[in-house]
Amino acid sequence: MKIKFVDLLAQNEEIRDRIERELAELHRHTAYVGGESVESFEREFAKFLGVDHAIGVGSGTDALRLALLALGIGPGDEVITTPMSFIATTAAVLQTGATPAFVDVNPDTGNIDAEAVRRYLRGGDFRAPNGPKAILPVHLYGLPAPMNELSEIANSFHLDLIEDACQAHGARVMTRDGWRSAGSFGAAACFSFYPGKNLGAWGEAGAVVTGDGELAAAVRALRDHGRISHYAHDRIGYNARLDALQAAVLRAKLEHLGGWNARRRRIAATYRDLLRDSGLLLPLELPGVESVYHLFVVRSPDRDQIRQALLNDGIECGIHYPVPIHLQPACGALGYKPGDFPVSESFADTVLSLPMHPHLKDSDLERIAGVVRSAMRSNHTSLAGGLRPETSVAPPLANGN
Template sequence: MKIDFAKLPEAYSEHENEIKEAALEVMSSARYILGKETVDFENNLAGFVGCKYALGCSSGTDALLLAMMALGIKAGDEIITSPFTFIATAETIACLGAIPVFVDIEEGTYNIDPGNIETAITERTKAIMPVSLYGQPSGMDEINAIAAKHGLAVIEDGAQSFGALYKGKRSGNLSTVGCTSFFPAKPLGCFGDGGAVFTDDEVLYEKMKAMRVHGQVARYTHKYIGMGGRLDNLQAAILDVKLKYYENDIQRRQQVASAYNENLKNSDLILPVVADDRSSVWAQYTVRIKKREMVQEILSQAGIPTAVHYPIPLHLQECFEYLGYSAGDFPITEAFSKEVMSLPMNPYLDQNEIKYITDQLIKITKE
């Protein structure tokens, strides 16, 4: 048996006729940038997330940049975040000349540990950027309370958690501003690059809206230094079709995760943990395992792809050497980065495929 990690073709074929119709409407109308499709999608996004305002962006990376620019983050400012995430989280901070300040993660959720944040705050700290890793939000109540105490903004990097719940509220609507990604392999993926920002703050919304079009508030009238960060109409139209069915996709992802949990509950693997007050959309199903590379190779030979999110923590990346961190600074992150392994995860995995994956994995780990 050969397993497809993400099954992206099915994400198209399941709604092929509707997607074709929506895409052809954009192309025949020649409304490619900031047209009706984008406005409709943004309104539907805001309704789904439960916030007042949503803006489509050209990528999840640009969503983070846009949020920080609108919040006035500048060179020398510090933003506290996790070292256990994709590089875009800290890269965007550095692109503005600001300084990523890392703190270690929790053992259970792999998200930033709120208990480590306050000691990292200095007079230069301007924001906290928790990452909703692998599909579930961080402990946002604790993080928001710390931020309020010190007068800081909170920017949720929800690139992997769009649709997840924290105490009944959606990821993206949990802080000053939320950001997400619609990269094709994300739980809600477009057919190229895309992302979004969310907020209840009208002033911040209007500023981000202008900044994503080069700071323009009227034609050729530029109030801010901005960027070309728009979501194109074609991607908005495709995403709007998929958004109608996304709640069902989340449920199917959760069913896949439940089947993994049941099949692997007596194995030697350390399984993912979802906190009681939140849900996950399972961007990844990530276990921890010893002798990871050997296990990956044997699984690959059996037709089972795996991935590692993420093998080198950000504080140990060459591009961040200038920050002065060393091995040993964040022991939980460093230990887990050597053990995490993501199994195939998508809404289309059937029970036979899941059983094949888990049987092979148990067989390897018992040998």
């Protein structure tokens, strides 16, 4: 029997009754773009995160681009970010005309390293004429980046902080004032509702969240052709609106998100028990942060062999990400080279994402762990026989972004 990497059908079964009612409503009202269901979702998602404003947009990439533009980031400006992410994080910076400046990630977490950010800022050797204007951390795999440290750095260097929270719906960070949601720290935070995310739509969707009313108004205008009233446009904007069908699905799934995230955390704990002492590097449970395990990513120099054994057994898995962004052909003009970010490059060579979704059964986890352990054993036997397996650079990905 196949084990899926994500199981969207199982999610649909849980929301079936509500979504049928919502679709019947949509059928009657024919308000397909914007409207009441989008506004309700925006209010409910803002409440879920404990922020003042959420603005639904067309995708996570739109959310990043519009948040950066609304903050005035553009040509000549630098945005400090991580090379260990989906390419959209960097693409959004480039789409504003600004220059991404990468710093390496922390070897324990894969998240941007706060000390490396500080060193970069102190070094003063910048890549664009205006120097750094913002820091754009990513909460990689659902684990919050070091937000207390990054907030402090952003304050002392007078930079905007924008969170790429596309993988971290409901993750939390302990602060001096108690737990806060990932997404509530920056001037703005950006979410993707790509179908496989912890909160996923039935198509493309995203949101910008912010505590700043003026910024929220600017993003609202930018997502809708710079519109400030029906026929008045005070700037050239984009068509980046959220549609009502996606909002209806997101409202229905938002009711389940807390429970689904809790189940993901229990699955991570079970994986950790089953794979303890296996020789794999497992994701750390750090004090003061609560991951929502969008992905459960293990690391091993034998990654490719383990991946092949899982696929042979009908177990879907992925690699997030096999090529760090600074080495992507699309980013060649930025002038980075292999060796510039050794920790990110080592992640790219060793990471493997095991199946992770709230509908996995304990028996699935036992089967996955069994295949992983036996692949590691047989690989060590073959290494002992003197064979060094080739490592593939960029295996095909079965699971989108």
